[in-house]
Amino acid sequence: MPATETFRIPKHRRHVPDARHRVGKTLADWGITAELADDVVLSANELVTNAVTHCRVTCAEVRVTLVIREPYLFLEVHDPDRDRLPEPHDSGPDAESGRGLTLVGRLAHGWGHGQLRHTKCVWARFALPEGTHGPAAL
Template identity: 40%
Template sequence: MNSGRRGLVHRIALNAASPCPKARLECVGPARDVLRSIAESWGITGGALDDVLTVAYELIVNAVRHTPPGRLPVSLRLSPDGRRLMVEVHDLSRRLPRIPTGAFADDGAESGRGLLIVSALAEQWGATLTADGKIVWVRIALPIALPVPALARATHRALVVADVVRAARTRAVKPNPFSPLAD
């Protein structure tokens, strides 16, 4: 777990490297259990916990089903003010997610509703392309602000002070007229 400018952050990596899609889906249950433990340790309970786990489950299942086998990093981020939670799933596909047009009409469909559920539970969601795939992210508003430990705030202050000190120590280097690189 990290803390700092972005509040609390916890990252896990799922092993979805099996060439068999059914075997890759076996990582989803344990990931959900780990995410439940993290969210509960931060004080997320009740309906908010159910929403977080449902969103995480849908994003992870989509990533496992629709991307090549590999490692899937998953992040939970609690905002510095404790009012929002971000769920992020990184995958190896560059294909951006979309809500299927038939998802609204076909009551008998066995899949295609995951992003509808995510959209209904999220304050906002989207995807960002990366050098090696994409990050699908969801921001969930929490019903009450959670206390962000003082450690997170203290760490943030320490990082700011370190940045200021580092910037203050930066000096312009005078060119050496005797250097073979001098003009």
């Protein structure tokens, strides 16, 4: 059975650090540290920031899920603006934003998005080091 952790945050920028902290704590509890944890936390920061910034549904929540399905760890970020799909684009050298999906694409071993019945999900997949089995193995 896969290891899973899910939590929700209000759709507001001030809650992005809370999501980043929860992701980092979950990974540490699962024994995932070092570069992989840094990559997942940074990717979570980018995907959650995108969700709270671009979701046009008022009074919404963003759902963050971490799942270990060997040989990968999946990070999923859901928001209720299901028809507004992410599009990576080239940002100029002076742009203050717009590089998040490119960064996730470089840190993860794949990323994508999908439309569900009431939400969209933007996900990233990270290869686990050999011998990582999630909290059950700890």
